[in-house]
Amino acid sequence: MAGFNRTDELGLLKRLHSDGEQLTGSDRRGFLKNAMAMMGGAAGVALAPSVLASNNLPPNVPSWTRSLGTGVVTHPYGMPSKYEADVVRRTVPWLTADPISSISFSPIHKLKGIITPNGLVFERYHAGVPTINVEEHRLIIHGLVDRPLILTMDDLRRFPSVSEIKFLECPANGGMEWRGPQMEGLQFTHGMLSCCEWTGVRLSTLLAEVGVQPEGKWILAEGADGAAMSRSIPLEKAMDDTIIVYAQNGEPLRPEQGYPIRMLNPGWEGNTSIKWLRRLEIGDKPWYQREETSKYTDLMPDGRAREFTWVQECNSVITSPCPENPFKGKGWYEIEGLAWTGKGKVKAVDISFDGGVTWRPTQLKGLVLSKALTRFSIMHNWQGEPLLLQSRAIDETGYVQPTLSQLRQSRGVNSIYHKNSIHTWQVTESGSVFNVQLS
Amino acid sequence: MSNFLKGHHLALFLTPILLASSFVNADTLNLGRTPTPAEVAGWDIDVRPDGLGLPVGQGSVSDGEYLYDEKCSSCHGIFGEGEKRWPKLAGGNGTLADDRPDKTVGSYWPYASTVYDYVYRAMPFGEAQSLTHDETYQVVAYILNMSDVIDDEFVLSNETIGSVKMPNQNGFMLPDPRPDGQLASAPCMQNCEVPTKIIGRARIIDVTPDKE
Numbered sequence: 001m002a003g004f005n006r007t008d009e010l011g012l013l014k015r016l017h018s019d020g021e022q023l024t025g026s027d028r029r030g031f032l033k034n035a036m037a038m039m040g041g042a043a044g045v046a047l048a049p050s051v052l053a054s055n056n057l058p059p060n061v062p063s064w065t066r067s068l069g070t071g072v073v074t075h076p077y078g079m080p081s082k083y084e085a086d087v088v089r090r091t092v093p094w095l096t097a098d099p100i101s102s103i104s105f106s107p108i109h110k111l112k113g114i115i116t117p118n119g120l121v122f123e124r125y126h127a128g129v130p131t132i133n134v135e136e137h138r139l140i141i142h143g144l145v146d147r148p149l150i151l152t153m154d155d156l157r158r159f160p161s162v163s164e165i166k167f168l169e170c171p172a173n174g175g176m177e178w179r180g181p182q183m184e185g186l187q188f189t190h191g192m193l194s195c196c197e198w199t200g201v202r203l204s205t206l207l208a209e210v211g212v213q214p215e216g217k218w219i220l221a222e223g224a225d226g227a228a229m230s231r232s233i234p235l236e237k238a239m240d241d242t243i244i245v246y247a248q249n250g251e252p253l254r255p256e257q258g259y260p261i262r263m264l265n266p267g268w269e270g271n272t273s274i275k276w277l278r279r280l281e282i283g284d285k286p287w288y289q290r291e292e293t294s295k296y297t298d299l300m301p302d303g304r305a306r307e308f309t310w311v312q313e314c315n316s317v318i319t320s321p322c323p324e325n326p327f328k329g330k331g332w333y334e335i336e337g338l339a340w341t342g343k344g345k346v347k348a349v350d351i352s353f354d355g356g357v358t359w360r361p362t363q364l365k366g367l368v369l370s371k372a373l374t375r376f377s378i379m380h381n382w383q384g385e386p387l388l389l390q391s392r393a394i395d396e397t398g399y400v401q402p403t404l405s406q407l408r409q410s411r412g413v414n415s416i417y418h419k420n421s422i423h424t425w426q427v428t429e430s431g432s433v434f435n436v437q438l439s
Numbered sequence: 440m441s442n443f444l445k446g447h448h449l450a451l452f453l454t455p456i457l458l459a460s461s462f463v464n465a466d467t468l469n470l471g472r473t474p475t476p477a478e479v480a481g482w483d484i485d486v487r488p489d490g491l492g493l494p495v496g497q498g499s500v501s502d503g504e505y506l507y508d509e510k511c512s513s514c515h516g517i518f519g520e521g522e523k524r525w526p527k528l529a530g531g532n533g534t535l536a537d538d539r540p541d542k543t544v545g546s547y548w549p550y551a552s553t554v555y556d557y558v559y560r561a562m563p564f565g566e567a568q569s570l571t572h573d574e575t576y577q578v579v580a581y582i583l584n585m586s587d588v589i590d591d592e593f594v595l596s597n598e599t600i601g602s603v604k605m606p607n608q609n610g611f612m613l614p615d616p617r618p619d620g621q622l623a624s625a626p627c628m629q630n631c632e633v634p635t636k637i638i639g640r641a642r643i644i645d646v647t648p649d650k651e
Contacts, residue, residue: 092648097514097524101564127567142479147467150474158470180639184647209467220485226567228560230485279482287487288550290557294542297611303536305547307611313618350626355635359628388635392626399618400626403633410619414540418617426637435641439634 086110089120090187095176100128101227103170105191108338109324113366114165114373116194118249123256124170124192127226130276134260137224139244143282146211153246153260159201159209162243164266165372167195167340169312171269171296171417178413181435186322189423189435193338195373198264200245203238206280216282220289221263224278231272232286233265237310241266241371244277267342267371268310269417271296301412314341314401315420316349316376316393327431330384336365336377341395345369348394349376355388355424355438356403362391387427388438404437484568486556490601493552496572497596500589503581506574510563519543519585529585532606545586549611551595551603554579576600 056062080087089104096102104123106116123129134153142148170192176182183189203219212235219238223229233242243264246253253259258275265272271291286292286308298306316339321327339346345368350359362376376391393401404421426436486492508517516522519529531541540546544554559575561567570578580595589595589603641647 090648092646094524094646127561127564140474140479140482142474142483148474148479149471150478151471155471159468180644181641182644182646184641184645188647209470211466222482222485226561226565228484228567230560281483281485283487283491285487285489287485287556288553289485290548290553290561293550293553293611294544294548294557299535299540299542300612301536303540304610304612305535306615306617307613309615309617311615311617350628356633357629357631357635359626359631388637394626402619405634406619426640436637437639439636439638 084110087120089123090191092176092183092188101126103172103192105187106194107187108191108193109186109319109322111319114195114338114369114375115249116196118196118251118254118257121168121194121196121248121254121257122170122192124270125225125227125256126229129255130225131255132224132259132276137260137278139261139277139279141206141210141280141282143220143280144213144216144284145207145282146213147209149206149210156201156244156246156261159205161199161201163197163199163247164243165195165197165367165369166264166266167193167312167371167373168264168270168273169193169315169340171271171309171312174419174421174423175416177435177437178408178415178419181437184323184435186317186319186324190317190338192270193340193373195340196248197250198243198245199247199250200243200261200264203242203244203263203280204240206244207235207238207282210282212282215284218283218286220279220281220283220287221272221274221277222279222281223258223274223276225276229271229274229276229291230287230289231274231291232289233263233272234286235282237265237268265310267312267344269296269312272310296417298411298415298417300415306415309418312340312342313418313420314343314346314393314395314399315339316346316391316401317423318351318389318391318425321389321427321431321433322425323433323435326433327382327427329431330382332379332381334377335362335380335389336375337391339364339374339376339391339393340372341393341397341399342371343399344371344396346374346376346393347396347398349374350392350394351376351378352390352392353380353387356390356392356422359392382427382431384429384431386429387425388436389425389427389433390422392422405439484556484560486552486559488550488552490552490597493555493597493600494572495597496576497594497598498573498575498577498580499594500580500584500591503577503579503584506577507581510566510570511578514564519545519582528582532586535607535610543586544582545588545606547607547610549605549608551579551583551588551600551605554582555600558582 087107087110091104106120106122137153139151173192217235219233221231221233244261245264246261248257261277262275263273263277298309318337320336339349349362351362352359362378365375365377368374402421407421424436424438426434514522514525515528521527528544531543531546534541558578576595583589
């Protein structure tokens with residue numbers, strides 16, 4: 001704020017803080033937000049009023065050091081800090097007709113590492129989350145098999161199990177942006193994406209138990225929800241790495257994720273990983289269900305559509321900075337992001353500061369696992385220069401993440417699904433970050 | 440030591456039992472049980488384009504109109520035009536190559552069997568699997584009639600549904616052609632010839648939900 005010295009600024013902030021104390025909840029948030037806007041953004045970012053009025057900063061001894069905290073099992077399940085209340089799933093109300101048949105996005109701008117906490121895994125339902133009594137749930141396997149089977153969930157837990165870290169992504173992730181950038185936030189551009197450690201029984205184990213007949217080539221997987229969600233899965237995938245999952249990041253599967261059991265097809269479009277799984281039928285041909293004809297087919301410019309496009313091809317995005325995580329002043333920052341591919345491991349991720357003219361390699365951090373989210377990072381000393389930030393992932397098959405122009409050239413703009421193109425964040429001189437597209 | 444002996448004895452004792460059970464079925468764990476035909480039939484609702492799974496039944500377009508108005512039109516519209524953002528069912532024929540294609544049951548769905556399967560398994564929204572088989576044939580007949588796929592006098596049944604040819608039956612391509620050809624080159628690292636002019640900004644459109 002021009003013509004406004006530091007002392008005045010601090011005084012005004014303190015007064016705003018005490019005025020704001022009279023208000024509660026959203027009133028207070030609104031008041032403070034407006035007050036910040038009035039004063040200009042930069043000061044507000046650096047010095048929030050609650051901090052200014054605090055006696056908890058050095059050299060003072062904080063209040064939480066001078067008193068006792070809460071006891072064990074205050075929250076038997078556990079809760080995040082109240083100061084992290086904005087780390088939540090969000091939805092885009094205008095996308096769908098009803099929240100019962102809709103999607104929410106993971107706050108990937110707030111997450112670290114590669115594991116998505118269970119309460120933050122993105123949601124997609126077609127008839128809401130069913131409340132299933134595990135004692136009354138059954139899995140039936142029948143069709144072209146020697147020994148049809150009905151299993152209780154206790155039965156299923158007696159089979160040998162596997163635990164694997166795999167990403168899960170809706171193929172419509174980013175699909176709002178085929179014609180141009182729409183969403184001003186990483187959570188909305190890429191948040192139909194999560195990664196968990198999934199525990200369950202390999203489908204191949206169960207298929208050995210029932211004995212698939214030689215004509216058996218396809219499996220219909222069907223859910224117990226009000227949409228009886230169903231997809232045809234080829235036997236090769238089932239025998240390769242499909243898991244019938246009952247636990248997620250160590251605990252029983254969440255209702256939103258298919259409790260008590262779901263299918264997981266690693267690396268494939270999320271819709272094939274049928275939740276609340278109740279039935280597997282082995283057949284000789286696909287069923288051409290609604291979700292593999294009307295939906296999850298990719299319309300090309302000539303009016304014909306690709307079908308059974310299961311694999312989620314190599315993709316990446318920078319998670320910091322992003323519109324929700326702007327630069328706050330000059331200096332060093334760790335620029336980091338996520339890369340993933342449905343075809344195996346991420347081999348490398350390059351980063352560009354100039355919209356793709358020049359690239360430099362980044363470092364892959366931590367676990368680099370097949371069909372799992374993979375972290376990349378690079379340190380950058382930002383001196384206020386405007387940037388066009390991009391990341392470009394390459395997977396172990398040699399596939400290079402395409403540009404949006406390349407994708408549009410081969411697929412047009414009406415295919416909705418599988419938009420895995422290089423994403424551009426514009427960083428302005430102020431450090432703000434915006435979602436833009438280049439041409 | 441005593442624990443070891445206990446375990447040792449237990450193993451000796453169990454061995455004959457394990458051998459005996461392995462005679463039952465050498466390749467499986469013998470977990471679960473065989474479902475009854477009735478258990479399978481109650482859940483086996485899927486229908487394939489070749490007619491596998493079609494239940495016996497029939498329904499006329501006129502009966503379907505009555506049922507559709509009562510159970511479907513509040514979301515899908517009287518003429519299948521779709522209320523608010525609920526799916527549109529009719530219209531859009533010939534638009535799939537347009538800039539703004541109109542994908543409906545009539546213009547896009549390749550098989551009538553899929554309509555039957557989906558209506559029975561998931562519709563009406565919130566009352567899934569409540570229609571009788573005859574009612575399902577009726578509603579599907581009316582939906583297909585709205586898109587001029589079948590005429591007013593058509594009676595849809597397990598016998599006739601296989602004769603229904605959807606306009607877009609041949610509009611789908613297999614196999615998946617990805618990766619798209621031009622994408623498989625080595626990545627450029629310097630002086631890459633890419634457009635860097637900003638042509639679109641999400642900010643301008645302003646449709647992102649409020650972070651609050």
